[in-house]
Amino acid sequence: MNLSNLKPAAGSTKTRKRIGRGPGSGLGGTSTRGHKGAKARSGYKSKIGFEGGQMPLQRRLPKFGFKNINRVEYKAINLSTLQKLADDRQISTIGVAELIEAGFISSSQLVKILSKGELTAKIDVTAHAFSKSAEAAIAAAGGTTTKLT
Numbered sequence: 001m002n003l004s005n006l007k008p009a010a011g012s013t014k015t016r017k018r019i020g021r022g023p024g025s026g027l028g029g030t031s032t033r034g035h036k037g038a039k040a041r042s043g044y045k046s047k048i049g050f051e052g053g054q055m056p057l058q059r060r061l062p063k064f065g066f067k068n069i070n071r072v073e074y075k076a077i078n079l080s081t082l083q084k085l086a087d088d089r090q091i092s093t094i095g096v097a098e099l100i101e102a103g104f105i106s107s108s109q110l111v112k113i114l115s116k117g118e119l120t121a122k123i124d125v126t127a128h129a130f131s132k133s134a135e136a137a138i139a140a141a142g143g144t145t146t147k148l149t
Helices: 079-089 096-102 132-140
Strands: 074-078 110-114 124-127 144-147
Touching (some): 074 079, 079 096, 110 124
Parallel strands (some): 074 110
């Protein structure tokens, strides 16, 4: 075996159709485009969504919903995450900087603390928002909550 007799596996390649190369090829004449009409001509392009004159889908269906421009989206962080962070790093104050450093959030995200999980450590937490139950749980463990604006 050498480079001069390498071939692809049998059946793995196909020869491409050479359209419009005369009647002897079997693909001359209309070149697989059918007879006449816009689709048979060069340069044919239909409009996006055009359904042959039938009312197109985007006009048949009504508009719905809206996007609230005042929506504020928070990244949810649970108490169990804070507990794990406090245990791993041996820290008593957790803020946005610590969460970014730990890889839980990016610098552009806002943080909301939620009450899923248990909190046993006394932690001072700084975040953009807190759920009422999370605030109560942090206070019950002896910690404090500070809201950023």
